[in-house]
Amino acid sequence: MxxxxxxxxxxxxxxxxxxxxxxxxxxxxxxxxxxxxxxxxxxxxxxxxSEEALQSIIEKDAAHKCFTLALQYLSYRMRSKKEIKTYLMKKEQNPTHVEETLTRLEEQGYTDDASFAGAFVRTKVNTTSKGPLVIRKELQEKGITGPAADQAMTFYTFEKELEKAVKLAGSKLQTKAKKSHQEKIQLAQQQLLSKGFSSAAAKEAVSLALSDSDQDTDAELEAVRYQGDKLLRKYAQKAEGYELNQKIKMALYRKGFPMELIQKYIEEAKEKDLY
Incomplete structure (x- = not known):
């Protein structure tokens, strides 16, 4: 005793x-x-x-401390059960106490992965430029999968996705970078895909963004001149005449410039004795 x-x-x-x-x-x-x-x-x-009774009390205190840590972690914002578990394990809590804490939190209404998922998706849609594929991946990282994730993602409708994608595409297409119109289209689609937008939304968004803005022919001509001069400096020391002409033509074509503008640049360059 x-x-x-x-x-x-x-x-x-x-x-x-x-x-x-x-x-x-x-x-x-x-x-x-x-x-x-x-x-x-x-x-x-x-x-x-007795020593046994003391150990039982110490064990209860450790479990209580684990539960208190979880409540403090939840005091800042909603958390998924996986987030809470990861946090408690980093705090070196007894795995048995962690599982007991998660059960107790759910029973007392402190955790609800379905509600968490819904709030998470709404916040991301309203405050970020992320597409649905990225947001679903983030849900998965927080332990939300299956029906809970599917239900939460219904908030991110295709209409919302398309609206957000059109704004991003329009911004990318209007950039002052001296690139071909076709290359800007490709870059806009790539940006949308990298942000988690579906390929269908990316293509439709770029198409809609294009219909809302006229192609600037002068800007396109300025861009082909800029890119052509760079290529001329690059290839002039290694090729000349027909070979140089073809190298520049093919390089500009791969960058998305239409052949009529490429030919116009070639003619201008020859007139300026750049060849």
């Missing part, structure tokens, strides 16, 4: 107590205990208690 000789409050941790014990060899510090566990355990100063 062990005797409880003293119970004192911890100076820097309100709500926790120091328990001092004497096992026949003099008083010494035994362990810390949360106030709730202290009350429910019923231990008092001067009480004699």
């Amino acid at each position: 062990v005797k409880i000789t003293k119970i004192t409050t911890q100076k820097n941790n309100i709500g926790r107590y120091n328990i001092f014990l004497d096992n026949g060899k003099g008083e010494k510090f035994g362990f810390g205990l949360d106030e709730d566990v202290l009350i429910t355990s019923g231990i008092t100063k001067g009480q004699e208690i």
Whole structure:
């Protein structure tokens, strides 16, 4: 048997107590205990208690500490069960206590993956430029899959996806970068795909963005001149005449410029004696 000789409050941790014990060899510090566990355990100063009973109380305190950590983590925002589990394991909590905590949180209504998923998707749709594929992947990373993820993603309708994609595509197409109109289209589609938009939405969005803005022929001509001059500097030391002409033509064509503009650039370059 062990005797409880003293119970004192911890100076820097309100709500926790120091328990001092004497096992026949003099008083010494035994362990810390949360106030709730202290009350429910019923231990008092001067009480004699078995080692087994003490270990049971210590175990209850560890489980209580795990649950308290989870509540603190939830106090900032909603979390998925996987997020909570990952956090508690990083805090080196007993895996058994972690599972008990997750069950208790769900029973008391602190966690609901379906509600979390719905709120997560709505927030992402309203505050970011991410497409549905990226958002679904983020849900998966947080442990939300299957019906819960499917239901949450219904908020991100194709109409919402297309509306967001058209804005992004329009911005990319209107860039002042000296690239061919066709290359801008390809870059716009690539950007949409990289942000998690479906290929169908990416193609439709670029098509709609194009119909809303007239192609700037002057800008296209300026771009072919800019790219052509760069290519001329690159190839002029290695080729000349017909070979140089073909190299520049093919390079500009691969960059998406129409052949009529390429030919116009070639003629202008020859007139300026750049060849």
